[in-house]
Amino acid sequence: MKEILNLSYNDLPLHLKACLLYLSIFPENREIDIGRLVRRWIAEGFITGARGVSMEETARSYLSELISRNMVQPLHPNHDGIPTYCSVQPVMHDFIVCKSMEENFATLVGARHQDVSTSNSTIRRLSLQNSSKQDQPAARNESTDLSHSRSITIFGHASTMPRLDDLKVVRVLDLEGYDGQVCLDGLCKLLLLRYLSLRGTDVSELPAQIGDLRCLETLDVRSTKVKELPPSIVRLEKLTHLLAGSAKLPGGITKLKALQTLSCQAKMKSSVDVIQEINGLANLRELELSGDEKEVMFPGDGFRSLKQLYISCSSPLVTFEPSALPMVQELKLTFEKGLADGSSSVSGIENLSNLKHLFVKFSQHDAGAMATVNAARNAAQAILPNRPEITLTVAGRNY
Known part of the structure; x- marks a missing residue:
């Protein structure tokens, strides 16, 4: 079997080869979010842009090639x-x-790979996977030089995280799902950092000077205790994906x-309406809004992309004006x-003239929910010439 794989x-x-080896960073049997993987590949510099094709499209074509060769398994297809x-x-x-x-592509610590941390070679990418107390010196940089590390990834129950002060060339810092204590001291000195995920950690506040990370392309603080983003974040001119939850x-x-992807509260720190504020983001492709905003209205002159x-x-009023959201x-x-x-x-x-897929879901059954479901169905069926695919759910039942 090894010969065939070779x-x-x-x-x-x-x-x-680089994209495939990168998957060794993730634990065995892990289901890997493709959006996360693609953004990490881009941050690592594995993807070369081509005229007329975005880096994300190129990255996804690389993944499709690995899938077609049966080296990677696709999961959970969308509509x-x-x-x-x-x-x-x-x-x-x-x-x-x-x-x-063998190729010193990545260093794995924890799980079945505790012995890897004793290597004297340069650590280019560090993956901490459910490591034990004996691995703490490696994680804390006490016996390991991480000054050449391009990525640091910590999963689940890893015993500790490295100090950030000495990670001079790190491009990817991914702590998604790490359940230990997160210390962000020295974060704003990581001037080459392109990908930062604190998703699912106990972080409650970002450093005030996070705007110093001028190379940052992805920031993910979903499912954390962070309530508002520092004002300096608006200095991140290369930020492409802001997942603020x-x-x-x-x-x-x-x-x-x-900015191409934005996930945030429907309310801002100020009294300004978030839709009014982000209406002019010409490159925005994906928008996710959450919260208790009573009314959300999309004007006819914005969000062209x-x-x-x-x-x-919970229970808002959502309105789309004529010519709104043309794409x-x-x-x-x-x-x-x-x-x-x-x-x-x-x-x-x-x-919404180009709508292809409409999903409306209510957690509980009531008159307002049923009125919305019926109105959404009638409105979607009026979109010609191509009627969108419609999924309507109320209290777990499809309509």
Whole structure:
């Protein structure tokens, strides 16, 4: 079997070899979010842009090639049949872990790889996986030089995290799901950092000077205790993906001209309406809004590039004016309950001329929920010539 895998691996072009070995960083049997993987590949510099093709499209084509060669398994396809997660079979995972160690591509600490941390070679990428107390010196830089590390990844129950002060060339710092104590001292000195994920950690506040990270492309603080983002964040001119979750945005967010993905509260730190504030983000492709905002209105003169819109609120009123969101193809609305007066929560869906997929979901059954479901169905069916695919759910039942 190893010989067959070796032949398949040696047949790969160099850029695909790097992308495949990168999967050794993730624990065995892990379902890997493809969006996360793609953004990390880009931050590492594995993806070369081509004229007329975005880096993300190129990265996804690389993944498709690995899938077509049966080296990576696609998981959880969306409504268009495109996988949203991927994984590596155990036999293949063992193979790429061995290759990764042989080529000093990544250093794995914890799980079945405790012995790897004793290597004297340069650590280029460090992955801490459920490590024990004996691995703490490696993680804390006490016996290990991490000054050449390009990425640091910590999973789950790793015993500790490295000090950030000496990570001079790190590009990727991914602590998603780390359940230990996170210390961000020295974070703002990581001037080459491109990808920062604190998702699912106990972090409650970001450093005030996070705007010094001028190379940062992805910032993910979803499912943390962070309530609002520092004002300096608007200095991050290269920021492409801002995944703030329930955190509120500061004023001046329109300065982030490169922003393509935004997840945030429907309310801002100031009294300014978030839609009014971000309306002019010309490159925004994906928007996710959450919170308890009572009314959300999309004007007819903004969001010219937006393709995906997700709104998750308790019981808001959502309105799409004529000519609003001309490029939106996917609309997902998730509410807890309908309006108290029994009227529809949503109006103007018929104005979304390019809509292909409509999802409306209510957690509880009431008159307002049913009014919204019926109105959404009628409005979507009025979109010609291509009627969108419609999924309507109330209290777990499809309509």
